[in-house]
Amino acid sequence: MRRTFCGSMIALAAMASPLSAESYPDVVSTSHYVPVRDGTRLAMSVYRPAVNTKAIEKPLPVIFVFTPYRGRSKDADGKVTETAMSDNLGLRSLLRAGYVVAVADIRGKGASFGHRRGFQDRTEALDGRDLVEWLAKQPYSDGSVGMVGCSYLGGAAFQVATTAPPSLKAAFIGASDLDKYAFVRNGGITAQFNTRPDEKPEVDLATVPMDEDRDGSMLKAAVAEHAENTPMGPLWYGMPYRDSMSAFTGTKFWEEVGPYTYLDTVKRAGIATYFWGNWRDEPTSQVILSAANLGSRFLAGPGSHCVPPEGFDLPGEIVHFFDHYLKHQDPDYGKLPRATYWVEGLNGTGGYVTSSELPGVRSHPLPWFLSQAGFGAQTSGAQGASTFTVDYDLPPAEYFAFWPRPMTEHGLGFAGGALQHDLKLVGYPVAQLKVSSDNPNADVFVYLDRIRADGTSEVISFGRLKLSHHKLSLAPYETLGLPWHSGFEKDVERPAAGEEVSLSIAMTPVSLVVPAGDRLRFVVAGADPRQRNLTDIKLDPAPRITVVWGGQDGSRVDLPLAN
Structure with missing residues (x-):
């Protein structure tokens, strides 16, 4: 026909x-x-x-x-x-x-x-x-x-x-x-x-x-x-x-x-x-x-x-x-x-x-620290820790939620003060965390939020990593310098209960100018409503996760600062 x-x-x-x-x-x-x-x-x-x-x-x-x-x-x-x-x-x-x-x-x-x-x-x-x-x-x-x-x-x-x-x-x-x-x-x-x-x-x-x-x-x-x-x-x-x-x-x-x-x-x-x-x-x-x-x-x-x-x-x-x-038209296309x-x-x-280059290639990491005061570019200050219990009682996600909603009510949040100057971010934020848990099978989800001057907020970047997958490996392809976890069974190392481990989490890329007056917030959670099998995989009792901040080697997020 x-x-x-x-x-x-x-x-x-x-x-x-x-x-x-x-x-x-x-x-x-x-x-x-x-x-x-x-x-x-x-x-x-x-x-x-x-x-x-x-x-x-x-x-x-x-x-x-x-x-x-x-x-x-x-x-x-x-x-x-x-x-x-x-x-x-x-x-x-x-x-x-x-x-x-x-x-x-x-x-x-x-x-x-x-x-x-x-x-x-x-x-x-x-x-x-x-x-x-x-x-x-x-x-x-x-x-x-x-x-x-x-x-x-x-x-x-x-x-x-x-x-x-x-x-x-x-x-x-x-x-x-x-x-x-x-x-x-x-x-x-x-x-x-x-x-x-x-x-x-x-x-x-x-x-x-x-x-x-x-x-x-x-x-x-x-x-x-x-x-x-x-x-x-x-x-x-x-x-x-x-x-x-x-x-x-x-x-x-x-x-x-x-x-x-x-x-x-x-x-x-x-x-x-x-x-x-x-x-x-x-x-x-x-x-x-x-x-x-x-x-x-x-x-x-x-x-x-x-x-x-x-x-x-x-x-x-x-x-x-x-x-x-x-x-075979436009021979100058390659230029x-x-x-x-x-x-x-x-x-x-x-x-x-x-x-001529991919976004973020020329950005450089700007460390923002988690601290008792919140989240910001200030020096890390005295060391401390904050603990939360994983919340599995999450609002249902959309059938196909392409982007997460703010999770501050279901995790541990670190909010910064109002920006004094515009902050141009292009590339991948990388969360560098020191954490421990009473359950070695715990999952860690991280979110970077923008809080506007009017109080509304949105997630601008996010990532996830099992505690047991914390070991870093050499990738078989170009990662633009981002941390890579092999996922091979031999590289899985479950920490002992309460053992502190380092997590390097490449978050989803951003491309935005955060204006002066807005704030940034970093949130750590142990579950995400977009996990379709959350009912099947939730741990009982719910894990307690501790995030270490401050000191010489506390938790931070490396923001991709662009020129």
């Missing part, structure tokens, strides 16, 4: 980059099953630029999207949503600019057959490789393929890149991770990302059937196979250490799905990469490290998870990137600033800055 879309009916979020000479107002789409190497049939929808409802005949570059969220689906009222017709990832702009867009459901999801062995595993990555090479050979393709995605879709693009498909030339990747263990089980603690309940069959049954599936019987057969999918939450919860063997996959799964394992493969393949995220989104910690390790371009906006950055032409940026690497990122409060309001 061929479908057409008239350009006048599509509302674009932004116009495409002016570099693209073509401007195709219409789209023609088809859908069908494509078998991969083991014969599993994956659902593929292909969208071709058109004029007057006629598809452009000349071969064009192809942009591929690999998704678990159904490329085409219907809501309860029968309204059809198609990934390719949205501009959140610049796809509609890419079509208008003369690119074919292809969207496929991963195996075990949507209309695709098969079942998921594991979240972004090598089976899925190799499926993507097969589809990239299949697309490159189609008559509408000029042989060059790019990938784009954010969140799971961004991770899928990264994973496919690690298989080095010969036809994959460039990938624009948002809100994904470099190190799955250090992200999903950061500090040895599994929190909300990737652990939400698996979707019911009815969700996949709302997928629009492929053109060849006229009666929907193939869709029903495909969804029936999804019953064999590996459950995602139990997959992650069942692997406490980086080198844990998964009972579901029979592999050391954290390493299998950690893109850092395959960085040399991506580099040798010469695949161009661009990483982006937003400051109020936990994956941005990993996005910066991905860009650092691959020498990539970088973008960060002011918003939340995968929200197109306000005040920035994301579709135009995506088109420009692919115009250079797939259409443009490497990084573009939002600085909240810049010049009193906020704005984007460009730089």
Whole structure:
């Protein structure tokens, strides 16, 4: 079945980059099953630029999207949503600019057959490789393929890149991770990302059937196979250490799905990469490290998870990137600033800055000390300690709370006085704590809050670490000097009850100017409402955690002070 879309009916979020000479107002789409190497049939929808409802005949570059969220689906009222017709990832702009867009459901999801062995595993990555090479050979393709995605879709693009498909030339990747263990089980603690309940069959049954599936019987057969999918939450919860063997996959799964394992493969393949995220989104910690390790371009906006950055032409940026690497336009592209990122409060309001370096690289640590007086840049003073009992009676978190709320009522808070001057922070705060607990299995969560002059507050950075994971190790990839905890079982050291240990916790990156008159607050807690399995993992009795402050070696936070 061929479908057409008239350009006048599509509302674009932004116009495409002016570099693209073509401007195709219409789209023609088809859908069908494509078998991969083991014969599993994956659902593929292909969208071709058109004029007057006629598809452009000349071969064009192809942009591929690999998704678990159904490329085409219907809501309860029968309204059809198609990934390719949205501009959140610049796809509609890419079509208008003369690119074919292809969207496929991963195996075990949507209309695709098969079942998921594991979240972004090598089976899925190799499926993507097969589809990239299949697309490159189609008559509408000029042989060059790019990938784009954010969140799971961004991770899928990264994973496919690690298989080095010969036809994959460039990938624009948002809100994904470099190190799955250090992200999903950061500090040895599994929190909300990737652990939400698996979707019911009815969700996949709302997928629009492929053109060849006229009666929907193939869709029903495909969804029936999804019953064999590996459950995602139990997959992650069942692997406490980086080198844990998964009972579901029979592999050391954290390493299998950690893109850092395959960085040399991506580099040798010469695949161009661009990483982006937003400051109020936990994956941005990993996005910066991905860009650092691959020498990539970088973008960060002011918003939340995968929200197109306000005040920035994301579709135009995506088109420009692919115009250079797939259409070989703008030879001076490489001379443009490497990084573009939002600085909240810049010049009193906020704005984007460009730089040849990633954010925070030139910042230097400004130690702020915890003390009896609170939190500030003052000398550490006399040594003391404060103790609290972990509070598990926490308010329920949103189903997917991308950012925490202030935890001062559920932990130990150290508040500073009003700032006398603006404080520009760009980069990763690092908490350097001296703590002890009556339970060696205790967890430590830390939060850096901004308290405005009007008394309202918000979390601007946070982190977490198990006491037993306090040992520092040398990372197998560039960490920009941040502390790294291996998570290997051999490196886990449970302290004795009451034994003081040092914790170095890299917190989520910040990019803001805290104005004079505002205050900073540091909070330590032992649980976070965003832990989906909090009921199952809470300790009884609740641990008591002591934080040591003052003296020559008391607790502090190294703030990333920018020029």
